Each structure stands twice: as C-alpha cells, then as structure tokens.
Amino acid sequence: MSVLEFEGVHTYYGESHILQGLDLTVEDDEIVALVGRNGVGKTTTLRTALGLTPPRRGTVRFKGEDVTGREPHEIAGGGMGWVPEDRRVFAHLTVAENLRVAAHAAADPDARIGEAYDLFPALERFADKEAGDLSGGQQQMLAIARGMLGDNDLLLVDEPSEGLAPQIVSDVVEALRAASADTTMVLVEQNFRLAMDLADRFYLVDHGVVVEEGDTDGVTSEDERIRRYLTA
Amino acid sequence: MSATALSLGVADPAPLLATGGAADGLRTAVRVLVEGLGKAAVYFTIAVGLTLVFGLMGVLNFAHGAVTMVGAYLGGLVLVLVVGSGTGTLATIGVFFAAMAIVFAVTTAAGSLIELKLIRPIYDRTPTYQILLTFGVSLIIEEVARIVLTLRGIQPDPQWQAPMGTAPDVLLGRTDFLGIAVRRLYLFEVLIGGVVLVAVWLFLTRTLYGLYIRAGSEDTEMVQALGIDVRRAFTVVFGVGTGLAAVGGVLLMWDPIWGPSVLLSIDVLLYAFVVVIIGGLGSFRGTVVAAGIVGIADSVTTWLFTTGVVTFSGLSEVTIFLLLVGMLIVRPQGLYGVEEVGGH
Numbered sequence: 001m002s003v004l005e006f007e008g009v010h011t012y013y014g015e016s017h018i019l020q021g022l023d024l025t026v027e028d029d030e031i032v033a034l035v036g037r038n039g040v041g042k043t044t045t046l047r048t049a050l051g052l053t054p055p056r057r058g059t060v061r062f063k064g065e066d067v068t069g070r071e072p073h074e075i076a077g078g079g080m081g082w083v084p085e086d087r088r089v090f091a092h093l094t095v096a097e098n099l100r101v102a103a104h105a106a107a108d109p110d111a112r113i114g115e116a117y118d119l120f121p122a123l124e125r126f127a128d129k130e131a132g133d134l135s136g137g138q139q140q141m142l143a144i145a146r147g148m149l150g151d152n153d154l155l156l157v158d159e160p161s162e163g164l165a166p167q168i169v170s171d172v173v174e175a176l177r178a179a180s181a182d183t184t185m186v187l188v189e190q191n192f193r194l195a196m197d198l199a200d201r202f203y204l205v206d207h208g209v210v211v212e213e214g215d216t217d218g219v220t221s222e223d224e225r226i227r228r229y230l231t232a
Numbered sequence: 233m234s235a236t237a238l239s240l241g242v243a244d245p246a247p248l249l250a251t252g253g254a255a256d257g258l259r260t261a262v263r264v265l266v267e268g269l270g271k272a273a274v275y276f277t278i279a280v281g282l283t284l285v286f287g288l289m290g291v292l293n294f295a296h297g298a299v300t301m302v303g304a305y306l307g308g309l310v311l312v313l314v315v316g317s318g319t320g321t322l323a324t325i326g327v328f329f330a331a332m333a334i335v336f337a338v339t340t341a342a343g344s345l346i347e348l349k350l351i352r353p354i355y356d357r358t359p360t361y362q363i364l365l366t367f368g369v370s371l372i373i374e375e376v377a378r379i380v381l382t383l384r385g386i387q388p389d390p391q392w393q394a395p396m397g398t399a400p401d402v403l404l405g406r407t408d409f410l411g412i413a414v415r416r417l418y419l420f421e422v423l424i425g426g427v428v429l430v431a432v433w434l435f436l437t438r439t440l441y442g443l444y445i446r447a448g449s450e451d452t453e454m455v456q457a458l459g460i461d462v463r464r465a466f467t468v469v470f471g472v473g474t475g476l477a478a479v480g481g482v483l484l485m486w487d488p489i490w491g492p493s494v495l496l497s498i499d500v501l502l503y504a505f506v507v508v509i510i511g512g513l514g515s516f517r518g519t520v521v522a523a524g525i526v527g528i529a530d531s532v533t534t535w536l537f538t539t540g541v542v543t544f545s546g547l548s549e550v551t552i553f554l555l556l557v558g559m560l561i562v563r564p565q566g567l568y569g570v571e572e573v574g575g576h
Contacts, residue, residue, distance in 0.1 A: 098447075
C-alpha cells in the first residue's frame with residue numbers, strides 16, 4: 001500500500017493556480033525527492049498533503065485513506081510529520097518545550113524526547129535554551145527532531161539545507177538519513193545533488209505538474225531531460 | 233504663578249511642597265505607589281484575558297469590557313443576595329470569593345459558547361469581521377443590561393450602589409502599611425491581582441494546554457501540523473479570557489471609583505487596550521509590566537489632581553493615552569510584542 005498518493009490534485013492560493021493536476025505516489029520506506037525551480041509547487045505539494053492548503057480538486061490519500069479536506073491536525077495526528085521551510089521552531093519556547101509540544105501524543109513523552117536527544121545530543125545540551133537563540137543548524141536539527149517525535153509514518157521535509165553553511169548541511173544530511181531509518185520521507189530540496197544523494201526516487205515538478213520521475217541512481221542536473229526544467 | 237502654568241491647569245505647588253518634609257514626601261510616594269499597584273492589579277486582571285485571546289487567536293475582542301461589566305453586576309448580585317447586615321467579615325469575604333468563582337465559571341462557559349457559535353465560523357475572514365462581530369456582541373450585552381436594569385429598577389445611573397454596601401469594614405478606610413496609611417481596598421486588589429497573575433502564569437508554564445497556547449501564540453499553523461487541535465485551544469482560551477475579564481469586574485464591584493455600571497463596559501475596555509498595546513499584543517509579560525506602568529501613572533496623576541497641584545480633571549486619562557501614543561510612535565509592537573502574531 002502506498003503511504004501517500006496524489007491523484008489529479010489542483011491547489012490554489014486565492015486565484016493563483018499552483019498545483020495543476022499533480023499525480024504522485026510515495027511507497028513505504030522510501031525517500032522521494034521533489035525537485036524543480038522556485039515557485040513550481042513543491043512546497044505547496046507538502047502543504048496540500050498536510051491539509052494546510054487544501055486542494056480544490058483531486059484526491060489526496062494517506063496510507064490508503066482519502067484525507068482530502070481533512071483538518072491538518074487530523075492528518076498530522078494520523079502519522080504525517082512536517083519539517084517546514086525556515087524551520088519554524090517556537091522561538092520563545094525552550095528546546096525541551098518545543099519537543100514536548102511535538103511529543104504530546106506519545107504514550108511516554110519523556111522517553112520519546114530522550115530518544116530524540118540520543119539522536120541529536122547537541123539538543124540535550126541546549127534543552128533549557130530558547131529555540132530562538134540557537135544557530136540555524138541547531139534550529140534545523142530541532143525542527144527535524146520535532147518532526148520525528150510524532151511516531152510518524154511519513155515525514156515531509158522542506159528545504160532542509162536552505163541558509164546553512166556546508167559543514168552544517170552534512171550534519172543535517174546525517175540527521176535526515178537517521179530519520180529515514182524509521183519513516184518514509186518526502187524531501188523538497190533546491191540542492192539537486194543533495195536531493196539525488198539522499199532520495200531513492202524523484203519527481204521533477206514544473207508549473208504544478210510532474211514532468212519527469214524515476215530512480216535517482218546516476219541522475220545529474222546535467223541530464224538534458226532534467227536541465228531544461230531546472231534552468232530559468 | 234505663571235500664565236503658562238495657568239493655561240495648563242497647573243496650580244501653584246508651593247503650599248503642597250511646604251507642608252511636608254522629606255519623610256512626608258517619601259510616605260506619600262509609597263502610598264501613591266501602593267495605590268498604583270492596586271490599580272495595576274485591576275488593569276492586569278482585565279487585560280490579561282484580552283492579550284491571551286489576541287496572542288493565540290489573533291482576535292481583538294471588543295466585547296471584553298462588556299464582560300467585565302457583566303462580571304461586576306453578577307458579582308454584585310451574589311453579594312447583595314447573600315450578604316446581610318448580620319454577615320461577618322470573614323463570611324462576606326468568603327462570599328466574595330464564591331461570587332468570583334461562580335462568575336468565572338458562568339462567563340467562561342458563555343465565552344466558550346460565543347467562540348464556538350459566533351467567532352469560529354468567521355476565522356477564515358478578515359479581522360474586520362471579528363472586530364465588527366465582537367463590537368456587535370458588546371452592544372447587545374450593554375443594551376440587554378440596560379433593559380434588565382431598567383425593568384428591575386436597580387440602575388441609579390451611573391452606578392449601582394448596593395454592592396458597595398456589602399463591602400466589609402475591614403476593606404474600607406486606610407490601614408498602617410509599613411508606617412504609611414494606605415487604602416485597604418488597594419491592598420486587597422493587589423492580593424487578588426497577584427493571585428490571578430500567579431494562576432495564569434502557572435497555567436501557561438506548568439500545563440500542557442498552557443504550552444500549546446504559548447506555542448500557538450507564536451505559530452498556530454505549526455501547532456496544527458504537530459497534530460494538535462488548535463481550535464479546541466481557541467475555545468478554552470476564549471472562555472478563560474472571558475472569565476478573567478468578568479473576574480476583573482467582580483474586583484471592581486467594591487471599588488468606589490468604578491462600581492457596577494453599564495458605562496464600565498467602554499471605560500475598562502479602553503484601559504485594557506492601552507495596557508495590551510503598551511505591553512505588546514499577545515505578551516503575558518508585557519501585560520504585567522504595562523499594567524504596572526498604567527496603574528502607577530494613573531495613581532500619580534490622580535494624586536496630582538486630588539492634591540490640587542494640577543487642576544485639570546482629565547489629567548489621568550490624558551497621561552495614559554499620551555503613554556499609548558508615545559509607545560505607538562517609538563515602538564509600535566509594544567514593550568514585549570512581536571511584529572506578527574498568530575500565524576492564521
């Protein structure tokens with residue numbers, strides 16, 4: 001059974017038609033990358049999956065169940081996590097409080113938070129520090145840890161390397177690899193090489209529809225079928 | 233006395249200054265400070281609900297003052313019905329706290345119902361709809377109050393005096409506080425305001441719901457994306473915010489400056505907005521600090537007027553609104569506010 005399916009999904013922001021009949025499928029235990037230029041609908045795809053920007057037409061299925069039009073908290077509560085663009089940590093809450101919010105549904109929240117600290121030891125050192133005072137890389141770690149705490153079957157990760165120094169990006173990549181051991185992942189990433197390195201399959205999105213898809217093995221941004229959609 | 237001083241309504245301060253030495257001046261300053269803290273406690277109790285509601289929900293509740301007015305009347309009603317001439321001081325204070333609990337429970341339930349049935353359907357509309365709706369609710373509450381009070385013949389405009397008659401002697405007059413004569417009622421208000429402050433602080437920092445509220449005040453959408461039904465938190469917060477506004481009304485019931493009146497609705501709303509804007513919309517800490525600033529400014533200017541240093545009767549209001557204007561010019565987001573709140 002597919003973890004996530006989009007079937008002819010049309011999503012709008014006001015009158016702007018962003019997703020124009022997008023189809024995709026994400027299978028269990030794989031990492032799928034969404035690539036494409038800025039503004040083609042990659043982030044909107046994630047927001048549509050989570051119900052934050054519901055589609056006007058088409059169907060979104062999560063673990064085989066039609067979740068089109070459901071409230072975001074219902075979809076998220078069903079096992080879909082989100083690591084948003086710009087991290088969006090709760091800046092005035094401590095690291096521990098950020099994780100506590102995310103672990104609200106866990107049977108033993110403290111144990112779950114302890115697991116997150118095992119995976120990201122730096123977060124435990126800053127447990128009592130306000131998240132807004134962390135560096136960009138530390139905030140990204142916190143955002144990833146927060147996304148993993150909900151016992152999720154699917155993690156949506158949006159631009160994890162954006163605005164980070166190269167050495168920090170490698171830490172983030174390791175964190176995402178660790179996260180992918182337990183969960184299926186959809187990754188939106190501008191850095192094409194990084195996306196191909198992490199993902200098993202990719203969808204190339206342009207003007208709100210999928211124009212190319214396939215395995216990531218051996219795919220580079222120099223391939224003609226890719227390059228013409230990535231260059232302006 | 234100079235012509236300039238006369239035109240500003242400033243009387244000659246020389247006699248006042250001549251009457252007391254440094255010790256008297258210090259005692260006066262402390263007395264004014266305590267009275268300011270009493271006023272601050274009242275302003276905080278009323279404004280904290282307004283800022284919680286805005287912080288989480290992004291709703292500016294123009295019916296907040298009307299709820300304070302209802303709280304003052306309902307609290308007064310309980311006191312007038314229960315307290316008689318033979319009721320002792322402790323029993324009267326006990327009834328006061330019981331009235332506070334009853335009013336809080338009733339208005340919290342009513343507030344939750346208003347959120348569910350009236351405000352929830354318009355969350356996706358522009359803030360103008362929420363302002364118009366809550367303003368409309370405020371007008372309805374005021375008019376219903378006028379009708380009921382007129383029909384029952386209990387509204388000697390502008391105040392309903394009966395509840396004040398139930399105030400125990402121990403709260404009237406002045407008492408020696410650190411060698412200074414201060415009004416006992418202000419100490420009582422400081423005590424109640426302190427209890428409300430600690431209770432709200434504990435709720436926000438020690439409960440899971442408080443954590444959701446603080447997180448939701450920063451980013452509502454992110455809270456939803458973590459699987460939390462933020463709309464339920466909206467209902468709880470709007471209910472609690474409404475209940476706190478009404479508790480503020482109960483606190484004003486015995487205050488000779490305020491007392492139960494329909495006009496309380498708009499009067500306290502203005503002060504609450506000033507406190508919330510100076511403190512920063514949505515900031516609990518800002519509300520605490522701003523209530524202190526406004527309360528003490530009110531107390532100092534009231535002292536200046538009552539002692540005849542300034543003869544302009546509107547000094548207190550003008551000063552407080554000048555503080556507001558100054559804050560809007562210098563720091564529009566308020567002392568502890570952020571530029572964007574709510575995320576929805």
